[in-house]
Each structure stands twice: as structure tokens, then as C-alpha cells.
Amino acid sequence: MSEPTSLSDFHELVTWAESHGGYCSPALELTKSETSGSTAYAKCAIPGSNRRLLSCPVSLIIDYDKAAKHIWGDLDSCPFSRSPQIAIRLFLCNQRVLGRESSWAAYIKILPAEFDTPLYYNHEEMEMLRGTNIFGEVELRRHAWIDEWKRGVMYLPPIFDKSLFSWELYLWACTILSSRSFPSSIVFNTDKEDSYPVLVPLVDSLNHKPLVPIYWTVTADSFAISSGKSIEAGDEVFNNYGPKGNEELLMGYGFCIENNELDVVTLKLRHPPMSLEKVQLISSDKSETIFHLSQSNPLPDGLLYFFRVIVTNKHEAQKLSELAIVNERSKTAGTRCELDALGKLYNALSLKLRGISVPDVANPSARQRSTMIYISQQVKILKLSLLAIARATYAELHIQPEIPDTDDVTQLRTKVYQHLPDYGINLDLLFSSPRFSEFAKVIKKGFDVTSPSDIRAADIEDQILVLLISHLFILTPPDYTVWLNTMQQHYNNDEELDEGFVEDFERLYESYIPPLAELNSDIFGSEKWTPRLLAWAGKVVDSEGVVSENCEDGRPEYWIITAV
Numbered sequence: 001m002s003e004p005t006s007l008s009d010f011h012e013l014v015t016w017a018e019s020h021g022g023y024c025s026p027a028l029e030l031t032k033s034e035t036s037g038s039t040a041y042a043k044c045a046i047p048g049s050n051r052r053l054l055s056c057p058v059s060l061i062i063d064y065d066k067a068a069k070h071i072w073g074d075l076d077s078c079p080f081s082r083s084p085q086i087a088i089r090l091f092l093c094n095q096r097v098l099g100r101e102s103s104w105a106a107y108i109k110i111l112p113a114e115f116d117t118p119l120y121y122n123h124e125e126m127e128m129l130r131g132t133n134i135f136g137e138v139e140l141r142r143h144a145w146i147d148e149w150k151r152g153v154m155y156l157p158p159i160f161d162k163s164l165f166s167w168e169l170y171l172w173a174c175t176i177l178s179s180r181s182f183p184s185s186i187v188f189n190t191d192k193e194d195s196y197p198v199l200v201p202l203v204d205s206l207n208h209k210p211l212v213p214i215y216w217t218v219t220a221d222s223f224a225i226s227s228g229k230s231i232e233a234g235d236e237v238f239n240n241y242g243p244k245g246n247e248e249l250l251m252g253y254g255f256c257i258e259n260n261e262l263d264v265v266t267l268k269l270r271h272p273p274m275s276l277e278k279v280q281l282i283s284s285d286k287s288e289t290i291f292h293l294s295q296s297n298p299l300p301d302g303l304l305y306f307f308r309v310i311v312t313n314k315h316e317a318q319k320l321s322e323l324a325i326v327n328e329r330s331k332t333a334g335t336r337c338e339l340d341a342l343g344k345l346y347n348a349l350s351l352k353l354r355g356i357s358v359p360d361v362a363n364p365s366a367r368q369r370s371t372m373i374y375i376s377q378q379v380k381i382l383k384l385s386l387l388a389i390a391r392a393t394y395a396e397l398h399i400q401p402e403i404p405d406t407d408d409v410t411q412l413r414t415k416v417y418q419h420l421p422d423y424g425i426n427l428d429l430l431f432s433s434p435r436f437s438e439f440a441k442v443i444k445k446g447f448d449v450t451s452p453s454d455i456r457a458a459d460i461e462d463q464i465l466v467l468l469i470s471h472l473f474i475l476t477p478p479d480y481t482v483w484l485n486t487m488q489q490h491y492n493n494d495e496e497l498d499e500g501f502v503e504d505f506e507r508l509y510e511s512y513i514p515p516l517a518e519l520n521s522d523i524f525g526s527e528k529w530t531p532r533l534l535a536w537a538g539k540v541v542d543s544e545g546v547v548s549e550n551c552e553d554g555r556p557e558y559w560i561i562t563a564v
């Protein structure tokens with residue numbers, strides 16, 4: 001590894017750049033900071049805005065053309081026109097091998113030799129990241145870069161000594177590029193779609209401060225950075241790397257910003273198997289969709305919409321399609337759909353939250369400190385998202401928010417579901433409501449159970465709910481009439497209840513109804529009990545439920561939502 005950078009190295013860098021037409025403002029002092037490598041301070045006040053700070057001549061910018069020509073002699077012989085970054089990384093490796101012989105020696109000398117990006121973390125440091133997106137991402141990135149390195153070295157022309165292009169050297173080049181490159185589309189004012197990372201010596205000497213106003217200026221022969229505001233004497237002079245959250249900063253640059261307003265939690269959601277109708281609703285034929293949660297937008301519309309589409313039953317999907325046509329994607333397809341979507345989203349996020357913990361390290365190293373900042377902000381945003389979901393659930397249930405004054409977001413969901421009895425039916429209601437007391441007696445005796453948990457333990461929750469919905473239909477109490485009519489329209493037709501489906505319920509009918517009729521002929525002796533009725537109730541149970549958590553012990557419960 002190279003020697004530590006000294007102040008004379010920075011002078012050499014400036015002299016080299018200026019001798020090729022570059023510029024360093026006389027008000028700037030390039031130096032070393034204690035915690036963030038090289039940086040620049042204002043030697044004297046830099047007044048006004050749009051003062052040029054640094055510029056690099058195009059002849060020194062390390063781009064694909066230079067890298068390809070240097071290694072393969074001409075552009076046509078370079079096999080990496082579609083992966084320009086590989087050519088640039090190999091070029092960087094070669095410049096490092098050349099040392100003083102390199103035309104970029106003054107630049108190579110000031111480049112850091114070690115980094116705090118997670119690909120350099122040791123085992124213990126990595127363990128602190130367990131459960132985060134980065135934990136999985138590190139190995140994916142390492143493998144992708146190792147594959148690239150093998151391919152790159154294989155295609156090196158014979159004049160290069162391949163043994164000098166070690167994996168460690170290639171990883172160094174990859175990290176140099178991730179931590180200090182600029183997009184070619186900005187540096188050369190070209191198409192964003194074909195953008196790739198280029199190195200801009202000297203201009204890349206500044207550290208990052210979010211939202212700091214700067215200008216990047218492109219001319220035919222240089223790329224310059226100017227300050228967008230006055231800078232006081234003695235202040236650090238910053239660049240603004242763009243709107244980056246801590247995950248991106250840590251992964252690419254090896255640092256995090258405390259209270260980073262631009263921080264996000266990135267959710268990569270794999271698409272479950274979906275009907276064509278749902279694929280059309282999501283308007284994506286990709287296998288995953290990415291969402292960003294932030295402090296200012298902890299529950300993005302698109303994310304909730306995604307969950308609505310995933311959980312919709314056939315009739316709700318139809319409603320969502322109608323809403324999409326009139327561009328009303330923020331509207332819900334009904335109480336059931338909304339509760340199911342919010343519940344599943346809540347589960348996904350609380351699972352993510354439970355998987356990570358903020359490390360508590362006394363006297364942390366720079367890497368440990370970055371990890372702590374990263375994880376604590378991820379936790380903060382996830383908790384805000386869970387709160388937002390709880391609020392949205394209250395809104396759906398038309399209940400005044402009574403969000404518990406607690407940091408324990410795991411309680412939020414069970415609190416919300418205390419209100420479900422007004423919106424649906426489940427086993428607990430069957431056992432507690434006077435209107436079902438006779439029916440409940442028969443169920444207890446017939447199935448030898450005494451409580452809803454016995455039923456769940458016997459794995460017959462679905463079957464008992466089928467009996468309950470059928471019973472409700474036979475009774476048709478006034479407060480359920482509208483819902484029962486809707487359910488009849490939706491599920492009591494030949495398309496839904498085909499022969500094969502009804503046949504399955506004949507077996508259920510034979511084994512349940514006659515023995516139950518013997519226990520209570522008033523309820524179960526009616527001719528209205530038929531396999532088709534049970535099949536219809538089976539459709540309702542399959543399509544109209546949501547899973548909630550019990551208010552006392554948090555175990556899952558199935559509710560049939562009867563609110564229309």
C-alpha cells in the first residue's frame with residue numbers, strides 16, 4: 001500500500017493539474033482532515049456566489065476513451081464498451097502499478113489506499129450490520145466485482161503482467177470509483193441513459209455536505225466546481241454529492257451523516273405470483289419494485305397501492321382497475337382490502353425492524369460509528385412508517401387517532417385491532433356474542449372445544465368460520481343484510497361455484513352437518529344447509545378475510561370483514 005499522503009503531495013497535485021490547464025482557487029487550502037481524508041479549507045473569506053473553486057482539464061479526466069485506448073490501443077479493440085467502468089478500473093489498477101511512471105502519478109499518490117466501505121469491514125464489523133439491506137448487498141457486490149475482475153484480467157492484452165492485477169488492487173479501483181467519481185453525463189453533458197462513472201482529479205478533493213449549494217460547470221476543455229454561497233475564512237469547503245441517504249453513502253463512500261434529512265429506508269419488494277390483471281395494475285413486468293421510505297414521507301402512496309394490489313380479491317381488483325382508469329390510485333377498494341394491505345405492510349416493516357438492532361459500542365471506531373448512525377436512522381424511519389400505517393388504519397376505521405404515547409411500535413397494531421369487532425366477525429365474536437350463543441354451544445360440543453384457541457390449535461378455524469357464515473346467511477339478521485347480499489352477488493354464481501369446488505364441500509357437509517343436526521336440529525336441521533351454501537361460505541372465508549393479531553397475546557387471528 002502507498003505511503004500516507006503529505007501536504008507536499010497536495011501541492012504536487014495542484015501544480016500537476018495547473019500545468020495541464022487546471023485551476024485551484026488561491027483561497028483554498030488542500031489539506032488532510034482527521035476523520036475524512038483529504039479536504040479543503042478557505043484560507044480567506046470567499047464572498048458572493050458562483051466563485052470558481054477547482055477545475056480539471058478534460059485531458060486529465062479519466063474516462064472510458066482514455067482507459068480503453070491506453071489498455072487496448074484503440075476503442076474498437078476494447079471488449080468493454082458496454083461496461084465502461086471495467087475499462088476504467090483496469091486503467092486505474094495499471095496506473096497504480098506504474099507508480100511514478102504513470103502520467104497520473106500526482107493524482108494516484110493522493111488517492112486513499114484504505115477505505116471504510118463495508119466491503120472492507122472485518123467479520124465483527126459486518127455482524128453489526130446483520131438484518132440491514134447492506135448486510136446482504138455487500139456479498140452481492142463483492143461477487144459481482146470478483147466476476148468483473150476475472151473477466152477484465154482475462155481480456156488484458158498480453159503486454160500486461162496479469163499477476164500484478166490482484167483482486168485487492170481491483171477492489172481498490174472499484175472503491176476509488178464508487179467513492180469519488182462523477183457521472184459522465186454531468187461531466188460531459190451527455191445522455192443520462194449512457195452515463196458511467198468518470199474520475200475528475202482535483203475537483204474530487206472536496207468532502208460531502210448534503211444540500212450545500214454548488215455549481216458544476218462544463219466547458220469544452222474543463223469541468224469546474226463553484227460555490228453557490230459565500231464561505232467564511234477557516235471554514236471547510238464542501239461539494240454536494242447529490243441527494244444521498246446513509247445507505248448509499250456508507251456503501252459507496254464509507255461514511256454516514258448524522259440526522260441526514262435525505263436518508264431513506266429502501267424496500268426492494270419481490271413480486272409474488274400475480275394474475276395478469278394485478279400485473280397490469282402495478283404496471284410493471286419486472287420481478288421487483290423498489291420503494292423509499294423517508295422521514296418526510298414514511299408511507300409513500302405507491303407502496304400502499306402496491307400492497308392493495310397484492311391483497312385484492314377479484315372484486316376489489318375490478319374496483320382498483322376502475323379507479324386506475326380515472327387516475328384515482330390513492331383511493332381504496334374497500335375496507336377489507338385496505339385493512340389487509342395495511343396489515344400486511346405493517347407485518348413486513350415490523351419484521352424488518354425486528355431484524356435489526358442499533359449497536360451500543362462505547363468509544364466506537366469510525367466504522368462502528370457510521371454503522372450506528374446508519375442503523376439508528378433506519379430504525380427511526382421504520383418506526384415512523386409503522387406509526388403512519390397505524391394512523392391510516394385508524395382513518396380507515398373512522399376512529400379518532402389514539403396512537404399510544406409509546407416508542408413501542410409493536411403495540412400499535414394490536415391497539416388498532418381492538419376496534420375490529422365493529423367491522424367483522426371472528427371466532428372470539430362467535431364465542432362472546434349473545435346472538436351466537438346457541439350456535440356456539442353446538443360448536444363446543446360437536447368439536448369438543450371450549451375456546452377460540454382450541455379451535456385454532458385443532459387447525460379448524462377455516463371450517464368453523466364457514467359454518468358461522470352459513471349460519472349467518474340462514475339467519476340473515478338486518479344488520480348483515482347488505483353485506484350478505486353483496487356476498488351472494490359476488491360468490492353465489494356458477495363461475496365461482498363450479499361443480500368441482502362444490503364437490504369438495506359435499507365431504508365437509510357429510511361429515512359435519514348430520515352430526516351437528518343431531519345435537520341441535522333447530523339450527524343444523526334446516527334444509528337450507530347444503531353443500532353449495534358451505535361452498536359459497538368457503539369462497540367468502542377465502543376472499544373476504546384479514547389476519548390480525550390478538551390484543552392480549554399478539555397471536556394471529558382471522559377476521560371476515562363485514563363492513564361494506
Ligand SMILES: C[S@@+](CC[C@H](N)C(=O)[O-])C[C@H]1O[C@@H](n2cnc3c(N)ncnc32)[C@H](O)[C@@H]1O
Pocket residue numbers: 035036037038039111112179180181204205206207208209252253254255256
Ligand atoms: C471524493 S472523496 C473526498 C475527498 C476525500 N476526503 C479524500 O480523501 O480524497 C470522498 C471520500 O471522502 C470522505 N468523505 C467525504 N465527505 C465526508 C463526510 N461528510 N464525512 C466523512 N467523510 C467524508 C469519505 O472517505 C469519502 O469516501
